[in-house]
């Protein structure tokens with residue numbers, strides 16, 4: 343086992359940091375015994391689970407997927423162009439921190455406008471240096487925006503306002519280098535979770551963390567991208583889970599527990615009835631209503 347230092351370089355909605363202990367105790371025995379050589383994460387988001395697992399166990403290779411293109415760019419740049427990313431962030435950090443409050447705010451909106459206006463120009467098929475400045479802007483916005491979130495509106499524009507943090511750590515070079523090292527055995531993919539199928543075999547551990555099924559009308563926070571992830575998508579994912587099960591891979595999936603708000607809601611119990619379903623307490627971090635940030639259950643489904 344390597345020393346665990348690596349963790350997400352972005353704050354991401356649905357981040358799983360607070361559930362790592364619950365996952366740790368449910369890791370398949372075969373992984374601890376070195377019997378699983380590939381790690382697959384079809385909804386990687388900020389990668390809390392990915393960075394933890396890939397810095398703890400010696401996987402031969404990992405495949406991470408997300409439908410969000412900015413994440414594809416971010417992981418690729420941190421893996422392949424970290425020196426230049428650090429330089430860009432250093433520059434942004436100095437420019438930002440040397441200003442007073444109102445001019446910091448102005449600078450934030452300049453970077454946000456540039457980020458939104460240049461989206462269409464990005465060629466996602468081949469690395470180019472503009473990827474690195476874009477990822478630096480993304481990390482800068484993530485550190486300085488309200489609540490440190492990444493959220494886009496229906497036009498795909500990053501629309502989170504300026505945040506209140508007086509002393510944001512825009513550059514964390516040590517962390518970026520640690521993450522870059524961990525990413526070296528990893529292929530980064532963009533697109534739908536189903537694209538991960540060809541990489542899954544009886545040598546794989548797969549962790550699936552889809553967008554939460556909203557607990558009620560008001561907590562319908564699924565704005566990760568322009569596409570929603572409704573109940574039909576949850577059903578498509580359950581079919582995919584069963585297909586992956588047949589490969590002999592070890593699978594773990596998490597989601598919100600509908601029974602938090604409706605004890606009779608058996609949505610996931612029905613979908614995953616063939617598998618082991620456990621309920622674990624989780625602190626939900628993202629809720630518009632601060633009084634509702636209490637403890638609720640999360641479900642963990644495993645096929646082992």
Ligand SMILES: C[S@@+](CC[C@H](N)C(=O)[O-])C[C@H]1O[C@@H](n2cnc3c(N)ncnc32)[C@H](O)[C@@H]1O
Pocket residue numbers: 354355356357358359384385386387388389390391407408409410533534535536551552553554566567571
């Ligand atoms: C709950 S978050 C993952 C959080 C992650 N485990 C973490 O710790 O940050 C779900 C992710 O699924 C992605 N997503 C949404 N629909 C998807 C799809 N059809 N295929 C792949 N990824 C998708 C979103 O962009 C989001 O990053």
